[in-house]
Amino acid sequence: MNTRPLIASAGAAITLLALAGCVPNSPAGGDTAAITVDSTTDDCVVSATTATSGTLTFSVTNSGDQVTEFYLLADDGLRIVGEVENVGPGISRDLVVQAQPGDYFTVCKPGMVGDGVGRASFSVTGDKVELAGDVQDQVDAAAANYVAYVKDQVGQLVVGTQTFVDAYVSDTPAPGGESAADLYAITRANYERIEPVAESFGDLDPAIDFREADVPPEDEWTGWHRIEKDLFPPTAEENGGTEYVPLTADERTYYADKLVADTQLLYDAVNDPEYTVTIDAISNGAIGLLEEVASGKITGEEEIWSHTDLWDFQANLEGARVAYEGVRDIVETKDPELVTTIDDRFASLESTLAEYGSLDEGFVYYDELSTDQVKQLADGVSALSEPLSRLTATLVG
Structure with a gap:
């Protein structure tokens, strides 16, 4: 795993x-x-x-x-x-x-x-x-290290995705004994950590990660969430009153092959010798990942069939932390109070989320959370999002 x-x-x-x-x-x-x-x-x-x-x-x-x-x-x-x-x-x-x-x-x-x-x-x-060295040296180092991180995550995603789809198509356990359903959330973590990068490549994120509700009627729905629905089939009530029809073996193979191919395109894109990132893209990536949590994970809409939203939440939070840490020392010279606040609120939200599990051991499924528990997590996201939203302006100002 x-x-x-x-x-x-x-x-x-x-x-x-x-x-x-x-x-x-x-x-x-x-x-x-x-x-x-x-x-x-x-x-x-x-x-x-x-x-x-x-x-x-x-x-x-x-x-x-x-x-x-x-x-x-x-x-x-x-x-x-x-x-x-x-x-x-x-x-x-x-x-x-x-x-x-x-x-x-x-x-x-x-x-x-x-x-x-x-x-x-x-x-x-x-x-x-x-x-x-001067600030430019730090900027160059931060960019080089973040690109290396992105390449590492996508490289792991390529291998993990292949293992996942092999188990899905064959309907047999992976070499480690995990079923495709077991592998679903943990494999996606590599993608969720660097999602803003995938979004920067135009059609790749829609092909890989669009939810059913986000797909225009004229477009084909593919990617992780198409397979998610088949792995965790909804009841008729959950499916707009229509009984869900499982994918055929050929359809499973089609969507699995498409996911592997699109993931390979993402790998090729970040490994292009010309690929780089700007310092503001790194900090905006941290901000964007918290926005992902606020707009999809904390509402339970991202993983509507599997209810594995807290796995995504954790991965988004880890990705935001990595991006923030890459520019933290530069920001600290400009606004040490902002850095202290962000540090504290990251730690607080990480601690709150840890009450519900971990990527290693698994999390509580989202539909098992109480209203008060969801509010506690949402409050933590809001508390971190406010100072984090000032990161880029401070960094480049």
């Missing part, structure tokens, strides 16, 4: 300095040699699990038979704070970062798709490092 650790705190920040081959070995904190990484077919062996704050060099060697990537992730297990990609078999490349004290994860990704292998904890001790 494609799960990731949930966001626990704002965490430590790290600034990417270089992502290039043939980078001279810089001292890892007070050490004299680079931290070596051996990426194999099924493991990611890192020579150290701790380092001292400052300049760290990870020397990555690919001992496998597929092109690979190496990531240094923040404490939430989501934010990519440094990566080196396209490391061919038998090749070595270096990742150089300025590391602040805190907890991180290391992971390799043979084939450059999926969850990766050999994920392990990595900690940095010592004093906070004063980062060199």
Whole structure:
């Protein structure tokens, strides 16, 4: 099952300095040699699990038979704070970062798709490092790291979607024993974390994620929610008084293949060498994800058949947190009070949502929530949305 650790705190920040081959070995904190990484077919062996704050060099060697990537992730297990990609078999490349004290994860990704292998904890001790460079350096680093994050999420989505549709079409459990219904909500999390990116590519989001109520009469309804309705068939009363007719085997295959193809188009788009993001797009993405929660998840309209809205809620919240964290240090220099308020309200909403479950263990189904519980969640969303709505103006002002 494609799960990731949930966001626990704002965490430590790290600034990417270089992502290039043939980078001279810089001292890892007070050490004299680079931290070596051996990426194999099924493991990611890192020579150290701790380092001292400052300049760290990870020397990555690919001992496998597929092109690979190496990531240094923040404490939430989501934010990519440094990566080196396209490391061919038998090749070595270096990742150089300025590391602040805190907890991180290391992971390799043979084939450059999926969850990766050999994920392990990595900690940095010592004093906070004063980062060199001007605001433009921070802007460039934030954009590079967010693009890396988007590519990672979509890469996982490609693999997860294929596993999901295989189980759906065959009506048999996936290799991990999960049914298509079990995989539905957790696989969608990768999409929900970066939904504003998909929306930026015109027709892709409508094809992948439109609800039945959003589709114009003249358009074909495809994507996740078309399959959702078939997996969680409504009663006649829930279906406008009409008995729901399950899809045929050929129809299942058609919609499954269409979802896989459209997801691949999204993957191709974010992996285009020309793809990038602006700093305001990152912050607006954070704002947009909270708007997604307010307009669809908190109303129970997004997952009207499966009632898995809280899974989407969590993923949207995680994606908003990642986008916000990417620009947080820049905003803090301009309006530290705004950052404090956003930090506090993120933590409060995350705590409230955690009362109802997690992506790892599952959530309460939305139709099981009381009116008071829905109001509690809605109030938390509203409390965060107000200061977050000021993020972009502060960032670029």
